[in-house]
Amino acid sequence: MEATGIHLWLVLWKACEAVRRHAERHIHSLGLGFSDFAVLEVLLHKGPTAVNTIGELVHLTSGSITAAIDRLERKSLVARCTHPSDRRARVVHLTEVGRKLIECAFADHAAAMETATSGLTAAERGEAVALLKKLGLSAQTEGVNPRRGAAGVMIET
Amino acid sequence: MEATGIHLWLVLWKACEAVRRHAERHIHSLGLGFSDFAVLEVLLHKGPTAVNTIGELVHLTSGSITAAIDRLERKSLVARCTHPSDRRARVVHLTEVGRKLIECAFADHAAAMETATSGLTAAERGEAVALLKKLGLSAQTEGVNPRRGAAGVMIET
């Protein structure tokens, strides 16, 4: 078995794309995009959050996060309100409809991911998680620009 | 260690993004996009290839692969010529300039990936490759069962 860096990268990419296809198809069936789902997930797990904080968490630039929240607000899934102490900032929170949607969607999504990763046994998943965590962390700190991962919400625990 | 499907997916995604950042930064410094690099790499390793086939290999739809090859052709890195036996098909091949560029870029890229994955030992890389291959393959073949979309429309895979 070859173990060059580029080989590992290609296999990693392919696996990620394959699983991502499941995730995207499922999320798309809810009328949401990938980024929009990630924003809702942050709001579900972190509660009301400032716009730019969300942007950092889901790895979107200021322009993109503005567009994303515009989309979600247009669908009445989230709402912006003023920050209590900083008049520049806007705090985003889920509406009732939005909360219902993401709670349901996230449960469905977890099930879909269970299916998507069912090719590995529980033990293998554990090994994979350990290896990927190690790889992810080292690759992240290796880079010049250390940014927080888009899925940081779940990974913390 | 948690081993739920969604946890594995998030860790996989984060690791992939971290490594991808290395790859993208390097590729972008050549004035190329990610997809364009992938197309050139296919041509380098597979030789002249039909447009459609390249699209499948790098996971681009017909519209996207046309646009990608247009870009590369505009930069004189590739050229289209007619297929010997099928007059519908166009075969894409590297120009001299394109070959020089991708050969050089690929070597650089391999080195960058070596660095990016240096957080794992050779043995760990081997394990990771084996696990990811298994995961990727199963996730890929898992995706053939159609799902119901939001509007009640069946979504083909």
Add this chain to the structure above:
DNA sequence: ATCAATTATCTTGACGTGGAGATAAATCCT
């Protein structure tokens, strides 16, 4: 107190991507 630098957000323009057709060529069917 005032001016400069920083921070948070939004706007604009360009670009890559995917999806729905359109066109042309090859293949299949009878």
Add this chain to the structure above:
DNA sequence: AGGATTTATCTCCACGTCAAGATAATTGAT
């Protein structure tokens, strides 16, 4: 052979993203 289906590619349009610049509010320095 003639018509229908499939295949390969391209065109057009909508959308999401980013980068850079604009605006407004906060903080820091003197």
